[in-house]
Amino acid sequence: MPYTELNLELSEEHELLKEEVHKFAMEVLRPASLELDKLSPSEVVKKGSLYWECMARMYQNNYHTVLISDAYGGLGLDPLGVHIFWEELAYGSVGFAVSLGCSCFSSFYATMLCEDYLIDNFVTPFVNCKDASIMSCWGITEPQHGSDNLMTGTEFFRDPAHAHQVKAKRKGGKWVINGQKSAWISNGPVASDVALFVNMDASCGFSGGGICLLNLDQPGVSRGKPLDKLGQRELPQGELFFDGAECSEEAMIVDPESYESMTELTLGHANATMGAYFTGLAQAAFDLSMDYSRERVQGGKLLSEHQLVQRKLFDMFVKVETARAFSRSAMVFNMNTTPPKVQYSIGAKVFCTEAAFQVASDSVQLFGGYGVSKDFPIEKLFRDARAGLIEDGSNDSLSLAAGLMILREA
Numbered sequence: 391m392p393y394t395e396l397n398l399e400l401s402e403e404h405e406l407l408k409e410e411v412h413k414f415a416m417e418v419l420r421p422a423s424l425e426l427d428k429l430s431p432s433e434v435v436k437k438g439s440l441y442w443e444c445m446a447r448m449y450q451n452n453y454h455t456v457l458i459s460d461a462y463g464g465l466g467l468d469p470l471g472v473h474i475f476w477e478e479l480a481y482g483s484v485g486f487a488v489s490l491g492c493s494c495f496s497s498f499y500a501t502m503l504c505e506d507y508l509i510d511n512f513v514t515p516f517v518n519c520k521d522a523s524i525m526s527c528w529g530i531t532e533p534q535h536g537s538d539n540l541m542t543g544t545e546f547f548r549d550p551a552h553a554h555q556v557k558a559k560r561k562g563g564k565w566v567i568n569g570q571k572s573a574w575i576s577n578g579p580v581a582s583d584v585a586l587f588v589n590m591d592a593s594c595g596f597s598g599g600g601i602c603l604l605n606l607d608q609p610g611v612s613r614g615k616p617l618d619k620l621g622q623r624e625l626p627q628g629e630l631f632f633d634g635a636e637c638s639e640e641a642m643i644v645d646p647e648s649y650e651s652m653t654e655l656t657l658g659h660a661n662a663t664m665g666a667y668f669t670g671l672a673q674a675a676f677d678l679s680m681d682y683s684r685e686r687v688q689g690g691k692l693l694s695e696h697q698l699v700q701r702k703l704f705d706m707f708v709k710v711e712t713a714r715a716f717s718r719s720a721m722v723f724n725m726n727t728t729p730p731k732v733q734y735s736i737g738a739k740v741f742c743t744e745a746a747f748q749v750a751s752d753s754v755q756l757f758g759g760y761g762v763s764k765d766f767p768i769e770k771l772f773r774d775a776r777a778g779l780i781e782d783g784s785n786d787s788l789s790l791a792a793g794l795m796i797l798r799e800a
């Protein structure tokens with residue numbers, strides 16, 4: 391790895407993990423993501439595509455079990471190991487890292503709640519899957535409710551005038567689901583199940599929500615066209631439609647009583663993971679800049695010999711190192727703390743995505759004309775980083791939510 395590891399207590403296992411995942415990400419995911427970037431979204435998700443080939447390879451390496459303890463057959467990584475894993479995977483391709491991260495959604499809840507029904511249906515088959523045919527996604531955003539979902543702890547969240555469009559109604563010992571989730575659902579076009587955020591009691595507004603784990607290969611579920619977008623084009627995204635889809639009582643895992651705290655806990659985990667992904671992307675953009683500045687000659691000397699370039703590289707370096715230090719601390723703290731202090735995870739997400747975007751943008755500038763050409767991967771990294779400022783909550787809305795959390799605690 392080109393950077394100096396500042397954590398002197400990293401174990402040998404952490405070092406090996408870092409090396410192994412980095413190698414896989416650079417040999418398999420980076421070239422595949424550059425190829426997939428040129429395809430239409432429908433070609434990306436087609437059976438037998440390079441997307442499926444790479445996902446299957448990650449499942450064969452057991453990477454999909456990154457959040458699962460060894461007691462259930464998972465990788466059993468500690469929180470720092472989880473961060474290192476995501477950093478290195480996203481170094482090669484943030485889109486593949488997000489796709490793999492979302493594939494873990496249902497099993498993550500199932501292992502947290504630890505009930506036999508959930509383990510048998512959402513953990514064991516997932517752990518044993520080696521071809522990526524069992525894959526989850528996170529369905530929270532709706533066409534009319536994006537940032538609204540994040541406003542926990544506010545009067546708005548409890549106002550009966552606003553609630554999720556996707557509704558769950560109890561009928562004959564089951565839950566019947568109707569409504570639509572937005573085109574942003576990562577893995578929406580390819581997932582076999584969803585951790586679905588629904589409304590159960592509209593009189594309580596958003597706080598009358600619930601979460602169910604729902605099989606997507608059933609009558610009553612349909613999908614939109616895979617989304618065409620700016621960055622992370624190797625990550626399939628698309629709408630989910632529910633018209634009388636069903637889930638069992640046991641799979642309705644959260645009701646209005648715990649919905650608000652579970653939404654915050656989910657954000658706490660998802661945002662910490664975003665911090666790790668974008669630390670990896672920032673490092674990748676920085677490394678490309680270092681290499682290029684040592685090859686390109688202008689004004690009779692290498693770019694790296696110009697003082698202005700040295701200053702630019704230093705600024706990038708500080709952003710990458712600060713991102714890594716903050717993001718690792720937030721993830722390690724929050725994976726060891728119940729309930730998590732979500733403002734730290736949000737802080738890591740906001741800081742690291744902005745650092746990654748600034749580093750990628752400075753890197754494009756350093757490459758000059760080549761920065762905006764397809765000849766180098768930096769233009770893709772720049773587009774991938776741009777999506778991160780909105781992904782998993784827009785940075786503005788997340789900052790408002792975290793500001794309230796900080797005030798609530800003070």
Ligand SMILES: Cc1cc2nc3c(=O)[nH]c(=O)nc-3n(C[C@H](O)[C@H](O)[C@H](O)COP(=O)(O)OP(=O)(O)OC[C@H]3O[C@@H](n4cnc5c(N)ncnc54)[C@H](O)[C@@H]3O)c2cc1C
Nearest residue numbers: 528529530531536537574575576777781782783784786787
């Ligand atoms: C790459 C990518 C992956 C994603 N993956 C998933 C996924 O897997 N699952 C899923 O459910 N969703 C996913 N999303 C959706 C994402 O979480 C939403 O896009 C995000 O929450 C913003 O919602 P919105 O797009 O509806 O924007 P809006 O909520 O409409 O916001 C538009 C703008 O208004 C601002 N704004 C909104 N409300 C306020 C307010 N109260 N005060 C001040 N400013 C405000 C926002 O900051 C933003 O700048 C993904 C998005 C992207 C880009």
